[in-house]
Amino acid sequence: MNTQMIDGKLIAQTIKDELKVKVETLKNQGLTPGLAVILVGENPASQVYVSNKKKACEYIGIKSFSYELPSETTEKEVLELVETLNNDSAVHGILVQLPLPKHMDEQKIILKIDPVKDVDGFHPYNVGALSIGLNGLVSCTPAGVIELLKRTNIEIQGKNCVVVGRSNIVGKPVSLLLLREHGTVTICHSRTKNLHAVVGQADIVIAAVGIAKFISGSMLKPGAVVIDVGINRDENGKLCGDVDFESCKGIASHITPVPGGVGPMTIAMLMHNCVLAAKNQGGF
Ligand code: NDP
Secondary structure, three states, X not given: XXXXXXXXXXXXXXXXXXXXXXXXXXXXXXXXXXXXXXXEOOOHXXXXXXXXXXXXXXXXXXXXXXXXXXXXXXXXXXXHHHHHHHOOOOOOEEEEOOOOOOOOOHHHHHHHOOHHHOOOOOOHXXXXXXXXXXXXXXXXXXXXXXXXXXHOOOOOOOOEEEEEOOOOOOHHHHHHHHHHOOOEEEEEOOOOOOHHHHHOOOOEEEEOOOOOOOEOHHHOOOOOXXXXXXXXXXXXXXXXXXXXXXXXXXXXXXXXXXXXXXXXXXXXXXHHHHHHHHHHHHOO
């Protein structure tokens, strides 16, 4: 079988270009979408993520407001900043870069964000909206997975979808989204028995385990579609996913690479959420 690579970088670029046009139109109508990003502390990975988000905003025409705070910042100060941004009409999206320093309660801070500005889709209001099928802001990585499938013309309806991982930020929301698209969804986790057999039934496999090269080609049904959410380092320090890419070649019908698969989609969907939040708040 000829395994087709799903080019997340290219799809993400297309989405950003579409958003650029939408933002131009909104600006002509007097609305400039604004995203506030709060970064606390000096986590190098977080600094890279935040800088990439700012670059994407610049490219699309979203105004970014950046708050880079020292690690000694108190929880109360962050809560007050979120409250100020909740009331700022130039800010349509608020993103608190996680992880926060240990002395802060992440949940308390996420709860403080006005759900209409919660562009990460982590607020329980948006999580609840997703689970009962209401409109809301959907978290970016899971939304990116669905967008990759749709834009590759992979049908989800009626397909056996196996999600490996049940975290609140990836596994659970991606499962709900697949269900919303009428997939038949199985969620696996560390206590799942006979994972090989379960994955072997899948038409679509979503790997969100956090273990390098955990899913191998020998586990797959021939022709399965494989979406790799993982971001890990292999034994040589090289970036790799939760899927053993090489062993899936010739068995999977489609596969996402790492890097260049789901990763770029996360930022594209964040930008999508910012534009959506701005439109909703601007009454468009
Ligand atoms: P978590 O560590 O929060 O969750 C991992 C999940 O995998 C858990 O549900 C866990 O089960 C399950 N798991 C662990 N071991 C096994 C096993 N042996 N068999 C079956 N299931 C197992 O990770 P995240 O969901 O946050 O992230 C998953 C991956 O995605 C990571 O590599 C992360 O870096 C990456 N990621 C990528 C993003 C992107 O933008 N591309 C964004 C977010 C994450 P249990 O619940 O039982 O413990």
